[in-house]
Structure formats: C-alpha cells, structure tokens
Amino acid sequence: KYEKIWLVFGITCLVVFLTVVGVSAFTDNHHTPAGGIEHIDPEKVRETAPFDNPGVTQLDDDTYQVSIIAMAFGYEGPELKVPVGKEIVFKVTSTDVVHSFTIDDTKVNMMVVPGQVTTKSYTFDKPGKYLIICNEYCGAGHHFMFTEIEVT
Ligand code: CUA
Structure with a gap:
C-alpha cells in the first residue's frame, strides 16, 4: 500500500x-527582451513602422536607429550615414526569404527572417565606410546583396 x-x-x-x-x-x-524577436507581417513591411520610412532616424542624443528591408537582390533604404561613438540600433526584416545583414569588420552579423524584426545594437569606434553584405545564401540575388554604411 x-x-x-x-x-x-x-x-x-x-x-x-x-x-x-x-x-x-x-x-x-x-x-521579448531587448534584442529579441519582434513579429511583423511580411506582406505589410512597407506599411509598418519603422520600415514605412527606412533609413537613419535619431532617437535621442546618443542613439540612432537604422531600419532596413532585406530582400533578394538588395537592401532597401536610403544612403546610410551614422555618427561614430553613438549607439546604433539596427532593425532589419525581410520581405521574402532568410537573409543576413552582416557589416564587415564588426560584430554585426544578423540573421534576417521574413515575419520577424531582428534588432542589434552596435557602436562604431572608427569612422569609415563599412560594407554590408548578405552572408546567408538566398538564391539568385545573393551575390547582388550589398550596400554600405558611412560612419563619420
Ligand atoms: Cu540575401 Cu544572400
């Protein structure tokens, strides 16, 4: 018993x-901790903030936000210019398949997934032009996916 x-x-x-x-x-x-996953409707990316107005936005004295749309054949957004020594919050999403948002010579190597907003904070300590590339094989447009960011 x-x-x-x-x-x-x-x-x-x-x-x-x-x-x-x-x-x-x-x-x-x-x-969803800071730097965690935020969801977004991949069909409505261009109507959803901050991607309705992609590019660089100043958030406060020490923080800037950069929002970018990744898709086959390229990144969508205007010319990117940010200041050195300030916190840059990158927000990236995809409208089609999985890409990456990788900034050469930095620790920024973000996986970009449709339906999600990937966020990463980074502070550039050296001015210059940095190449942004896609590190994730994403089809025919893969080798055309690059842009640059200017740090001044
Ligand atoms: Cu996008 Cu490879």
Missing part, C-alpha cells in the same frame, strides 16, 4: 516538474 503512495507521489512530482519547465519555456518565448 505504501509503495503505491510513493509511486503516486513520485509521478505527481514529475508532472509538477514538467509543468513548471514547460510553462517557463512557454513564457520565455513570449518575453
């Missing part, structure tokens, strides 16, 4: 444990 009680107790503990693990995994998914 006691064995049965212990068995039930053991199973109950296991169930409680799995529930806790499951719930926290679920909750984590729905938490």
Whole structure:
C-alpha cells in the first residue's frame, strides 16, 4: 500500500516538474527582451513602422536607429550615414526569404527572417565606410546583396 503512495507521489512530482519547465519555456518565448524577436507581417513591411520610412532616424542624443528591408537582390533604404561613438540600433526584416545583414569588420552579423524584426545594437569606434553584405545564401540575388554604411 505504501509503495503505491510513493509511486503516486513520485509521478505527481514529475508532472509538477514538467509543468513548471514547460510553462517557463512557454513564457520565455513570449518575453521579448531587448534584442529579441519582434513579429511583423511580411506582406505589410512597407506599411509598418519603422520600415514605412527606412533609413537613419535619431532617437535621442546618443542613439540612432537604422531600419532596413532585406530582400533578394538588395537592401532597401536610403544612403546610410551614422555618427561614430553613438549607439546604433539596427532593425532589419525581410520581405521574402532568410537573409543576413552582416557589416564587415564588426560584430554585426544578423540573421534576417521574413515575419520577424531582428534588432542589434552596435557602436562604431572608427569612422569609415563599412560594407554590408548578405552572408546567408538566398538564391539568385545573393551575390547582388550589398550596400554600405558611412560612419563619420
Ligand atoms: Cu540575401 Cu544572400
């Protein structure tokens, strides 16, 4: 009889444990920490802020935002010019397939997924022109995907 009680107790503990693990995994998914995943309708990218007005926006004295749309054959956005030594928040999304947004000579190497906004903060410590390329093979347009950002 006691064995049965212990068995039930053991199973109950296991169930409680799995529930806790499951719930926290679920909750984590729905938490969007800074630099986490933000969802966007890939069909409505150009109507959704900040991609309705892509390019460089000053957020405050020390922070700038750069929003860019990635797609086969190129990145969409006006000429990119940002200041050195300020925090630059990159926000990138794709209207078609998975791309990357990789800035040469920096730690910026973002995976760009349709339906998501990828965010990454970076501060350039050297002025210059930096090449932006797609590191993720994305089809016929892959080798045409590059642009640059000027840091002054
Ligand atoms: Cu986009 Cu490779």
